[in-house]
Amino acid sequence: MFPRIRLLTPIFAFTLALATITPTFAGEDLGLPTADPESLGMSSEKLDKIPTLLASLVNNQQVPGFVTVVARDGKVVHFNAFGSRDVEREKPMTPDTIFRMYSMTKPITGVAVMILVDEGKLKVTDNLSKYLPEFSEMTVMEVSKIGSTQIVPAKSPITVENLLMHTSGLIYGIFDGGPLGELYNENGINSDGSSGNTLEEFSKMVAKMPLKAHPGTEWNYSVSMDVLGRVVEVVTGQRYGDFLEERIFQPLGMKDAGFYVPAENADRLAANYGPKTGGSGMVLIDDPQTSAFLKVPSL
Structure with a gap:
């Protein structure tokens, strides 16, 4: 999703370092x-194998570290942090390390x-046009087997359900190698947030694009959830x-969930790494000291 709709939160996420298995923490921490x-009805012996198993991934430089939690019936039975949250600065992984959740924001938008x-x-x-009129007259880009394109009227309107199901006809430009993806990219409709648009501005940009398929006929991973975020704004004001x-994070006690990391929590943000191309090890993708997630978004 659009970074302005990318959650950051501690626990339940994965983010290169020699493995140092730290003591298991109590949930009360x-x-x-x-x-x-x-x-x-769970086994302490088997739960104790989790750190050893995952430490091999850290030692093999596949990931920098882990925070692992196991709970049943609302109670924590295993809670462990090990490895590093920032390899370059030798900062250890801690139970309250903050991670980027990326597309896990989609189910929260659905909620x-x-x-x-x-x-x-x-x-x-x-x-959708009931809430966002700019989506009232959508078109579809049809691509022939030889690569030629034509724009035709959409056979049906986009519904809220289509957005929830990724069957709206919308796409992610960066994941579509065809002419529509090129059109998205040329118009700055991207998922890296570099354009800095508000949800209102972003939705209006998307509405000007043709669809990849007629609504309800084809699944395409897309910016549908970003558009739904705008629907939420219109409906609620x-x-x-x-x-x-107000309605999800506070009631659930998700005190560190949000779309950016406040200055007082910046030291807890994990570095983001990806696999090296054509070799072992990992490369730094997002430095926690210069990350865009340290800035208040336009959301």
């Missing part, structure tokens, strides 16, 4: 309820939409991030 594994459905404020069968904070 972060205010989480805990229980003895055996009392919940936001379904909250509004439960409250009768929208229906999944509603046409709130900024998208504010709605998530």
